[in-house]
Amino acid sequence: MRLDLTAANLQRLQCALASAKTTSGSTHNFYLYPARFSPEIARTAIELFSRPGDWILDPFMGGGTAVIEALALGRSVIGVDINALAHFVASVRTRPLSLRDEEAIQAWAARAPIFGRSGSSGSPPRVANLPASIALFLSRALHAVEELRLPRRRAFARMVLLRLGQWALDCRDRVAPSRQRVASKLPELTDEMLAGLREFVGLCESAGVPKAEISSRRLLLCRGSAGLHQHSRLGALVGRPRLVFTSPPYPRVHVLYHRWQVRGRKETPAPYWIASVHDGKPARHYTGGSRTPTGERSYFSMITDVFSSVREILATDGLVVQLVGFADVKSQLPRYLAAMTIAGFETLQPVGAEALQLWRRVPNRKWYAKVKGAVDASQEVLLFHRPRR
Secondary structure, three states: OEEEOOHHHHHHHHHHHHOOOOOOOOOHHHOOOOOOOOHHHHHHHHHHHOOOOOEEEEOOOOOOHHHHHHHHOOOEEEEEEOOHHHHHHHHHHOOOOOHHHHHHHHHHHOOHHHHOOOOOOOOOOOOOOOOHHHHHHHHHHHHHHOOOOOHHHHHHHHHHHHHHHHHHOOOOOOOOOOHHHHHHHHHHHHHHHHHHHHHHHHHHHHOOOOHHHOHHHEEEEEOOOOOHHHOHHHHHOOOOOOEEEEOOOOOOOOOOOOOEEEOOOEEEOHHHHHHOOOOOOOHHHHHOOOOOHHHHHHHHHHHHHHHHHHHHHOOOOOEEEEEEEOOOHHHHHHHHHHHHHHOOEEEEEEEOOOOOOEEEEOOOOOOOHHHHOOOHHHEEEEEEEEEOO
């Protein structure tokens, strides 16, 4: 089936896919979630294929890029992810704070020199492969987080520490920064992130969503999306989602959703410790299957199950737009389209002046593509589906 696009809309999609802009602005840089996509792509798709007030669904929300953009464009949004860390990140990125909240968090961050002082009491916790100096600083800062009175303040402070930890363990640095250097970075990141949250709230208000209504305009669920249509909270929605915009895990492509890599090598579960959320699953739990043939079969079975459930939720005239990558495009793309057909969808071919399919070369991808060159995993395709009638 055809998806007719005006020349102007096709050009907007192509420009968004070609953009090499880094993920920034609003609350997008709170946490560098693995395999994140450009907000520009989500923004363009949501603007083109939905209207203000519509419900948007992202069944693989990750760190919440589409959730942020949907709210900032005056839509309501359902975000779902099986990863407790993803749910935590997306929740904090879209939860407004009061002026008193900000002042309390800034006062906590101002104590950073105490956290970084050599000779202070306390010993580093046992977090695998986390440098001792970083672990000790974070442990002291987390202890002080518990003194913040409200859960939303504690959650935001933990988010700041997540970003701080990513900065400290950046693979470009050969040596972890000193506790004193980390201490000087904490208040700086706190102010930057509070400013980003205020920017996000301002965008929502400009789109007609008052600050007091932002949290009620998003439903964020920590669970798998298979069987989502049976979830009790969906029955309270006013209207069905008209657009699904998502980027599911990529089959047999190596991505660590549940670990940090310390300077690009050893893995650490530190983000779950910092966020105070549970992590007890292997990598395949978060990717839909391992990189074995058996894991690949599990992956496509998961895709069928998820979108069969999405089919039950989506409006009859709804649209599914998804950005997907593959380890082997030739063999896996047909299997992906077949899984969508089994789930009750028909593929739409975007027709316009230049392209039948919209591909994106992913800039700065840190997977094997960076070493091996232009492998299939270094590109993504934008797929369109609608419920089969």
